[in-house]
Amino acid sequence: MAHYTELNIGPIHPSIHGILKFKVKLQEEIIEDVEITLGFLHRNAEKICELNYYADNMVYFDRMDYLDAMNMEVGYLTAVEKLMDMEVPERAQWIRMIMAELNRLGARLVGLGAFGLDMGMLTPFFHCFIEREKIQKIFVEASGGRQEVNYMSIGGVYQDFNDQIINDIREFLKEFKPYLEDIYSMFMHSEIFWQRNDGVGILEPDVALDYGVTGPLLRGSGVAYDVRKDAPYMFYDKVNFDIPISHKKDNIGRFILKVEEMRQSIRIIEQSLDKIPDGPYFNNKAKKSMMLRLKGDGEAFSRIESDNGEFGVYVRGNGTFKPWRVHVRSPAFKNISVVPVMAKGMMIADLIVIIGSIDTVIGEIDR
Amino acid sequence: MNLLTRIHEWFSFLGNPASYAIGYILETLFIIIFVAISFIALIYIFRKYMARIQRRVGPNRVGKFGILQLIADAFKLIGKESILPEGRDDLAYKIAPLIIMIATLVSFIILPFGDLAYFGSLTITHSKITLILLFGILSILPIGEILGGMSTRSNYALIGTMRAVAKDVSFEVPMLISALAIVMVSSRSFVTGSAITGGFNLSTIVTDQIIPYGIIEPLGLIVFFISMIARASYSPYDLAESDSELITGYTTEYSGMRFGLFYIGLFGMIYLGSFFISILYLAGSNGPVMTDLGFIYLFIKTDILVLIAFLVWVSLPRIRIDKFVNLGWKYLLPLSVINLIYAGFFILYIR
Numbered sequence: 001m002a003h004y005t006e007l008n009i010g011p012i013h014p015s016i017h018g019i020l021k022f023k024v025k026l027q028e029e030i031i032e033d034v035e036i037t038l039g040f041l042h043r044n045a046e047k048i049c050e051l052n053y054y055a056d057n058m059v060y061f062d063r064m065d066y067l068d069a070m071n072m073e074v075g076y077l078t079a080v081e082k083l084m085d086m087e088v089p090e091r092a093q094w095i096r097m098i099m100a101e102l103n104r105l106g107a108r109l110v111g112l113g114a115f116g117l118d119m120g121m122l123t124p125f126f127h128c129f130i131e132r133e134k135i136q137k138i139f140v141e142a143s144g145g146r147q148e149v150n151y152m153s154i155g156g157v158y159q160d161f162n163d164q165i166i167n168d169i170r171e172f173l174k175e176f177k178p179y180l181e182d183i184y185s186m187f188m189h190s191e192i193f194w195q196r197n198d199g200v201g202i203l204e205p206d207v208a209l210d211y212g213v214t215g216p217l218l219r220g221s222g223v224a225y226d227v228r229k230d231a232p233y234m235f236y237d238k239v240n241f242d243i244p245i246s247h248k249k250d251n252i253g254r255f256i257l258k259v260e261e262m263r264q265s266i267r268i269i270e271q272s273l274d275k276i277p278d279g280p281y282f283n284n285k286a287k288k289s290m291m292l293r294l295k296g297d298g299e300a301f302s303r304i305e306s307d308n309g310e311f312g313v314y315v316r317g318n319g320t321f322k323p324w325r326v327h328v329r330s331p332a333f334k335n336i337s338v339v340p341v342m343a344k345g346m347m348i349a350d351l352i353v354i355i356g357s358i359d360t361v362i363g364e365i366d367r
Numbered sequence: 368m369n370l371l372t373r374i375h376e377w378f379s380f381l382g383n384p385a386s387y388a389i390g391y392i393l394e395t396l397f398i399i400i401f402v403a404i405s406f407i408a409l410i411y412i413f414r415k416y417m418a419r420i421q422r423r424v425g426p427n428r429v430g431k432f433g434i435l436q437l438i439a440d441a442f443k444l445i446g447k448e449s450i451l452p453e454g455r456d457d458l459a460y461k462i463a464p465l466i467i468m469i470a471t472l473v474s475f476i477i478l479p480f481g482d483l484a485y486f487g488s489l490t491i492t493h494s495k496i497t498l499i500l501l502f503g504i505l506s507i508l509p510i511g512e513i514l515g516g517m518s519t520r521s522n523y524a525l526i527g528t529m530r531a532v533a534k535d536v537s538f539e540v541p542m543l544i545s546a547l548a549i550v551m552v553s554s555r556s557f558v559t560g561s562a563i564t565g566g567f568n569l570s571t572i573v574t575d576q577i578i579p580y581g582i583i584e585p586l587g588l589i590v591f592f593i594s595m596i597a598r599a600s601y602s603p604y605d606l607a608e609s610d611s612e613l614i615t616g617y618t619t620e621y622s623g624m625r626f627g628l629f630y631i632g633l634f635g636m637i638y639l640g641s642f643f644i645s646i647l648y649l650a651g652s653n654g655p656v657m658t659d660l661g662f663i664y665l666f667i668k669t670d671i672l673v674l675i676a677f678l679v680w681v682s683l684p685r686i687r688i689d690k691f692v693n694l695g696w697k698y699l700l701p702l703s704v705i706n707l708i709y710a711g712f713f714i715l716y717i718r
Contacts, residue, residue, distance in 0.1 A: 005526070007522045007523070007526070008522075013614065014610055014611055015610075015611035015612065028529075029526070029688055117611060118611045119611070119684035119685055120602050120603065120605065120609060120610070120611055120684050120685030121683070121684040122421065122681060123420055123681050123682060125421075126421035126422055126423055127421070127422060130422050190682075190683060190684060192683055192685070192686050193684050195687065195690055196684060196685075196686075196687055347687060347688065347689065348526070348612055349609070349685070349688065350687070352611055
């Protein structure tokens with residue numbers, strides 16, 4: 001006779017990334033079944049977007065993937081600008097790209113640190129956060145906000161880059177490169193880290209595609225799909241970078257891949273810093289006094305590569321100042337749904353590590 | 368002349384039984400207070416040390432350089448509400464932290480602390496079987512863990528208790544066999560080569576260590592050190608209260624000072640284990656230069672061991688339960704048996 005222990009991991013638990021609940025059926029320590037409950041952080045952001053002017057909705061997108069706010073803004077703005085036929089000046093595009101990649105680095109650092117924390121590894125967490133703090137100082141310099149930056153605006157960015165910001169970014173990158181290798185070796189030189197992750201959380205590519213998984217999780221299963229390469233937005237087709245993939249399909253492959261992607265992000269930022277042209281940083285049609293008078297008609301869909309995967313935004317306008325419908329395709333929502341497949345037959349300690357390796361952000365799942 | 372007889376002399380006007388009783392009580396209090404204060408200092412050092420490793424500043428607000436931080440934390444814990452879970456087994460729930468706390472404290476008064484200048488020997492327990500006594504008291508600790516975990520009816524605590532029991536069972540055995548090798552080696556005198564009966568007595572084990580047994584049996588030292596960290600459930604072996612998986616394992620439903628008592632038991636265990644290792648393997652209160660300050664030697668050795676254990680704590684991720692139990696039964700147990708056989712050969716042929 002089968003005898004189960006039922007364990008509710010969440011909604012309040014030290015190592016769940018946000019407030020979501022995993023109802024786990026355990027046979028001693030072996031996981032028989034995982035049931036995910038979402039919705040604890042639902043804020044109705046998409047519906048609220050319908051009540052606001054186009055320019056005001058940025059704050060709700062900042063708070064979706066709150067660790068990767070710049071990419072969320074890029075996602076919304078590319079859709080809205082497509083809807084309005086708004087040209088974005090070249091300088092603004094490059095600035096957006098630099099900021100998006102910087103924020104990707106920051107979000108990844110949180111992910112790596114939390115991944116260590118999930119395994120009971122305290123030290124890398126602090127190292128990651130100290131590095132991330134430097135990125136946030138650059139954001140404060142540019143936008144005034146630390147995490148929820150609200151930096152970009154329709155047709156451009158809120159404030160131009162000055163020399164100090166560019167210098168700060170260059171200096172940060174110079175210091176950050178050796179630190180990244182330090183953090184990487186802190187994990188990889190540990191035998192227990194390999195024991196905990198090697199062969200744990202295996203995700204077959206066909207399962208991943210069935211579930212609509214994207215981002216590092218999909219590339220970790222050996223599918224080279226990255227929106228930045230496959231459907232370039234902004235100027236990702238004008239810089240050189242590689243899309244790393246891992247054929248190991250497990251946690252360790254995903255971890256190495258994430259760090260490699262950070263190195264590629266650094267490459268992108270360095271090239272972009274050299275390529276920033278002079279010129280206006282916003283479109284004159286969308287200057288600040290005209291911001292609330294912008295109308296949209298028709299429908300537009302844009303997709304970008306956020307920290308977690310393919311982030312899609314659908315906007316529909318009916319010719320007024322406010323959008324008629326906004327919908328978001330959230331990568332973290334698709335990624336978290338594959339946990340029961342990955343965790344089946346594993347131990348409870350593995351479940352925590354798998355969740356850490358997927359690295360979801362609850363603000364984006366529940367919107 | 369030891370501390371006991373000195374206090375006995377001071378109070379000799381009260382008659383023999385009364386003065387000896389006062390002597391024992393005062394000596395015990397002296398040792399416990401001394402250990403507690405040195406331990407608070409050690410935790411302060413640990414916090415600063417951990418902060419430096421993690422590129423932080425560490426405590427620096429309460430008192431000069433944050434020295435009083437731990438005392439402030441203790442007052443915070445005392446002041447907190449102790450939330451009692453519903454459906455608990457009341458007696459077991461309340462008695463479990465006390466068992467952990469008292470067993471840890473009592474263990475300290477068995478150790479041979481060596482000499483301290485004017486006071487003489489600080490050893491309190493003058494028994495011939497202190498080694499067995501110490502292991503006996505250490506085996507009380509799992510009872511506290513089990514009672515604490517089972518009485519709260521939380522599934523987290525249940526799984527934590529299962530892990531704690533697995534930990535205690537699989538690491539007690541290599542620890543005991545390593546200690547047995549020490550008993551064998553110390554059962555013959557270095558000086559005369561004849562058999563002596565002091566093998567179970569920690570004091571004679573220390574006085575007999577002309578060469579530290581850690582040099583004679585390095586394998587035993589390693590096995591004992593790993594088992595000690597595991598028994599004290601320190602990271603990477605903190606499965607029983609793994610905070611990222613089981614919240615805090617068997618102490619999940621505890622709060623306030625009751626949780627604090629478990630916490631003291633956890634930290635006290637690493638201190639006790641380090642004392643134990645420095646007594647068994649590193650010649651305890653003997654030092655390179657013969658002085659009447661053996662107590663200081665013992666403390667230096669112990670503190671270095673504690674800092675090594677702390678370094679392990681901050682640098683390694685947590686091991687998984689199946690690998691953990693494998694480590695105990697498949698690696699440490701055979702190694703400790705090999706060490707035992709080696710000890711047998713050592714006393715028969717090499718010495």
